[in-house]
Amino acid sequence: MPIFDLSHPADLTAALFPDLLLMGGAMVLLLWAVWRRESAAHQRTIGLASIWLCVATLGAVLYMLFHQGHVTDGPIAADSFRFMVDVIVLLGTIAALALGIDDNDRMGTTTAETHVLMLLASSGMMLMAAARDLMIVFLGIELMSVSIYALAGLNRRSVRGAEGALKYFLLGAFSTAILLYGIALVYGATGTTGLYEIHQRVVELQLGSSPLLLIGMALLLVGFGFKVSSVPFHMWAPDVYDGSPNPVTAYMAATVKTAAFAAFLRVWLEAFNAEIGTWHRAVAMLAIATMVVGNTIGLLQRNVKRMLAYSSIAHAGFLLVAVAAGSMQGASAMLFYLLAYTLATFGAFAVIVVLSRGDAPVTTEDLSGLWTERPWLAVAMAVYMLALLGFPVFGGIGFFAKWYVLKAALQAEEPQIALAVTLVLTTVVSAGYYLYVIMVMFMRPRPANSEAVTPTPGWTRFVMVATAAAILILGIFPDQTVRYVVRGTPRLGAYVPPVKTAPARQAALTH
Amino acid sequence: MLPEALFFSAVLFVIGVVGVLTRRNAIIVFMCVELMLNAVNLTFVAFAQVYGVAGQIFVFFVMTVAAAEAAVGLAIIIALYRHRQTVNLSNINLLKG
Amino acid sequence: MERTYLPILLLVGFVVTNAVAIILISHLTLRPRPTAEKQTPYESGMPVLGDARERFSVKFYMVAVLFIIFDIETVFMIPWGAHFRQLSCGTDLVAGVCPTGQLSLFGLWEMLVFIAILLVGFIYVWKKGALQWD
Numbered sequence: 001m002p003i004f005d006l007s008h009p010a011d012l013t014a015a016l017f018p019d020l021l022l023m024g025g026a027m028v029l030l031l032w033a034v035w036r037r038e039s040a041a042h043q044r045t046i047g048l049a050s051i052w053l054c055v056a057t058l059g060a061v062l063y064m065l066f067h068q069g070h071v072t073d074g075p076i077a078a079d080s081f082r083f084m085v086d087v088i089v090l091l092g093t094i095a096a097l098a099l100g101i102d103d104n105d106r107m108g109t110t111t112a113e114t115h116v117l118m119l120l121a122s123s124g125m126m127l128m129a130a131a132r133d134l135m136i137v138f139l140g141i142e143l144m145s146v147s148i149y150a151l152a153g154l155n156r157r158s159v160r161g162a163e164g165a166l167k168y169f170l171l172g173a174f175s176t177a178i179l180l181y182g183i184a185l186v187y188g189a190t191g192t193t194g195l196y197e198i199h200q201r202v203v204e205l206q207l208g209s210s211p212l213l214l215i216g217m218a219l220l221l222v223g224f225g226f227k228v229s230s231v232p233f234h235m236w237a238p239d240v241y242d243g244s245p246n247p248v249t250a251y252m253a254a255t256v257k258t259a260a261f262a263a264f265l266r267v268w269l270e271a272f273n274a275e276i277g278t279w280h281r282a283v284a285m286l287a288i289a290t291m292v293v294g295n296t297i298g299l300l301q302r303n304v305k306r307m308l309a310y311s312s313i314a315h316a317g318f319l320l321v322a323v324a325a326g327s328m329q330g331a332s333a334m335l336f337y338l339l340a341y342t343l344a345t346f347g348a349f350a351v352i353v354v355l356s357r358g359d360a361p362v363t364t365e366d367l368s369g370l371w372t373e374r375p376w377l378a379v380a381m382a383v384y385m386l387a388l389l390g391f392p393v394f395g396g397i398g399f400f401a402k403w404y405v406l407k408a409a410l411q412a413e414e415p416q417i418a419l420a421v422t423l424v425l426t427t428v429v430s431a432g433y434y435l436y437v438i439m440v441m442f443m444r445p446r447p448a449n450s451e452a453v454t455p456t457p458g459w460t461r462f463v464m465v466a467t468a469a470a471i472l473i474l475g476i477f478p479d480q481t482v483r484y485v486v487r488g489t490p491r492l493g494a495y496v497p498p499v500k501t502a503p504a505r506q507a508a509l510t511h
Numbered sequence: 512m513l514p515e516a517l518f519f520s521a522v523l524f525v526i527g528v529v530g531v532l533t534r535r536n537a538i539i540v541f542m543c544v545e546l547m548l549n550a551v552n553l554t555f556v557a558f559a560q561v562y563g564v565a566g567q568i569f570v571f572f573v574m575t576v577a578a579a580e581a582a583v584g585l586a587i588i589i590a591l592y593r594h595r596q597t598v599n600l601s602n603i604n605l606l607k608g
Numbered sequence: 609m610e611r612t613y614l615p616i617l618l619l620v621g622f623v624v625t626n627a628v629a630i631i632l633i634s635h636l637t638l639r640p641r642p643t644a645e646k647q648t649p650y651e652s653g654m655p656v657l658g659d660a661r662e663r664f665s666v667k668f669y670m671v672a673v674l675f676i677i678f679d680i681e682t683v684f685m686i687p688w689g690a691h692f693r694q695l696s697c698g699t700d701l702v703a704g705v706c707p708t709g710q711l712s713l714f715g716l717w718e719m720l721v722f723i724a725i726l727l728v729g730f731i732y733v734w735k736k737g738a739l740q741w742d
Contacts, residue, residue: 009714009718027725027728030728030732031728031731031732031735034731034732034735034736035735135565135568135569135572138569138572138573138576139572139576142576142579142580145580146576146579146580146583149580149583149584149587150583150586150587153586153587153590156590159591159594159595162587162590162591162594162595163591163603165587165590165591166537166587166588166591166603167603169583169584170531170537170540170541170544170584173541173544173580173584174531174544174547176580177527177544177547177548177551178528178547180548180551180573181524181547181550181551181554183551183569184551184554184555184558184566184569185554187555187558187562187565187566188517188554188557188558188561191558191561191562192562192565193565193569568687571683571684571687574680574683575680575681575683575684578676578677578680579677581673581676582673582676582677585669585673586673589666589669
């Protein structure tokens with residue numbers, strides 16, 4: 001078992017190995033991407049190499065997940081929570097890269113850097129999952145966001161893409177500034193940016209009612225609220241999702257949300273654990289508003305991408321329920337939910353990649369009678385919709401994901417009856433649009449003037465088969481999956497003393 | 512010194528927020544965001560007087576990240592300008608619903 | 609504390625009074641007799657060549673943005689330079705010098721890694737042709 005003393009640079013580097021592998025690999029691929037002239041073949045090569053890099057990183061993450069040693073307290077965590085989030089992020093990245101190869105071909109995009117940008121965004125997300133210091137949280141968020149601003153505006157010929165990118169950029173920068181001001185005020189109240197040290201100071205100095213800390217926490221909540229697109233900070237999501245290229249939208253809806261929730265949960269449970277009475281009500285209110293608004297507006301959408309955008313807002317509400325539970329159980333329920341949600345979202349967007357024509361949005365009209373023309377495509381889409389809905393058996397792990405969140409809410413120290421009831425009721429409402437998609441595909445006739453659906457490209461087929469199979473198979477054995485996810489709870493407030501306190505650190509403490 | 516600096520940075524931050532929420536020109540909105548970031552920097556520097564160097568290091572990171580963000584953001588604004596010949600946010604309305 | 613700022617205040621006061629005085633005096637002593645020649649931007653009679661608000665080539669923008677990105681990175685090199693001695697010692701400094709035999713290359717390697725990352729960006733920009741003017 002390795003021992004990481006994070007006050008030593010060498011150990012810190014070793015503990016960050018998967019993240020550094022991905023970043024270093026991304027830089028090599030960046031140079032490789034620019035070394036040859038732009039061509040469709042080169043774009044595919046770089047995409048394939050990026051997928052292999054992610055697989056290698058996934059290997060490193062899994063190795064570290066199963067060989068965890070003694071890790072001292074430091075700016076980064078090396079716990080199961082971090083590695084489980086990394087696994088979900090990397091699975092999402094592989095799916096996004098695979099869809100990206102095909103979607104680039106479809107749109108005639110030949111810039112190979114798109115894949116590299118995705119790798120860089122993912123390394124930022126892995127940093128967010130690892131961060132135990134607000135400084136690292138900020139750097140991770142920005143590494144992710146700046147890459148995704150560029151990805152959102154990837155399609156330079158599309159006006160809609162440029163508009164979506166601008167909206168995403170302006171609101172993203174705005175939310176980052178709010179988040180930063182929150183960090184500054186928390187730093188002002190406690191004198192530190194380390195998550196666990198913040199917790200310690202709050203308890204020791206009894207800062208519970210310090211106005212600086214409370215305003216800082218409120219601003220952090222608003223900042224994270226923007227990042228996870230919770231109501232009332234959700235206005236950007238549908239427009240941005242609609243305008244961005246399909247794989248990037250899936251990536252934003254699933255993987256970005258995973259990373260944002262990971263950082264959100266860790267900050268809230270590690271730094272402000274003692275303040276749970278203060279923030280709990282606010283998070284619960286956000287959760288209820290997000291579930292209600294996301295699901296009801298989702299009913300009105302006929303553009304499938306916008307519908308999925310509102311569905312993703314609604315899912316942010318369900319995930320906030322897990323955060324509001326404020327327990328280890330809530331944290332593992334959140335991870336399991338994120339896994340299920342990532343699989344279903346990428347599957348659904350794979351179907352959209354197949355149905356998309358040029359820059360035009362895919363509507364429920366395009367789905368009408370899909371069963372008669374491409375039965376397997378319709379069946380796969382039905383599985384994803386049922387998984388997002390949380391339907392038993394046919395929805396696979398989607399059902400168990402909701403079930404565990406519900407269980408965490410009810411078994412929290414203070415049972416969250418209101419949240420649980422809203423979760424169940426809004427899930428019933430969401431059936432209105434998920435089942436509508438299925439109804440349209442299987443019961444409506446195919447419009448006479450509709451074009452034939454293009455054959456499914458190889459990588460898209462791979463994503464669809466893999467996600468659908470994973471959803472169904474993991475739905476049969478949820479216990480086995482949960483066993484691994486339960487390992488993935490953050491060490492809430494558990495302080496591991498340094499093996500040997502470094503002089504610099506001592507000096508900083510006594511100073 | 513600390514209360515004055517905090518008050519001044521809070522005022523600066525609020526000016527930035529109001530600017531973002533009320534102005535319709537994408538470039539000015541972006542400048543207001545930069546104003547907010549500088550208010551944050553000022554807060555960090557003010558607190559660094561009390562707590563030591565960590566706040567100043569944070570300022571370095573905020574500055575570099577803001578520069579990277581500015582580069583990407585201005586590129587996005589130029590890309591949109593080429594399509595629409597305007598940077599007025601009221602005219603940017605293709606995506607709705 | 610207040611004393612040290614006094615000269616600056618005096619300077620600011622002088623500058624403001626001076627500026628206000630010049631504008632006021634010229635305003636009060638002015639007897640306007642406008643002619644067509646006097647209304648031109650350059651009263652010496654030089655003809656105007658064109659509008660000042662012409663469009664700039666996007667290349668200027670490229671160079672400016674690249675400059676911002678690479679320029680701001682030096683912000684990390686200044687504190688690194690100021691603390692290079694501390695970074696090069698395996699242990700704490702004793703009277704500003706390393707105890708014998710405790711030198712390490714840690715500080716140097718850190719900066720080399722940092723510059724290598726910048727270099728990747730630079731090579732990318734170069735290969736992409738963003739530095740090509742024509």
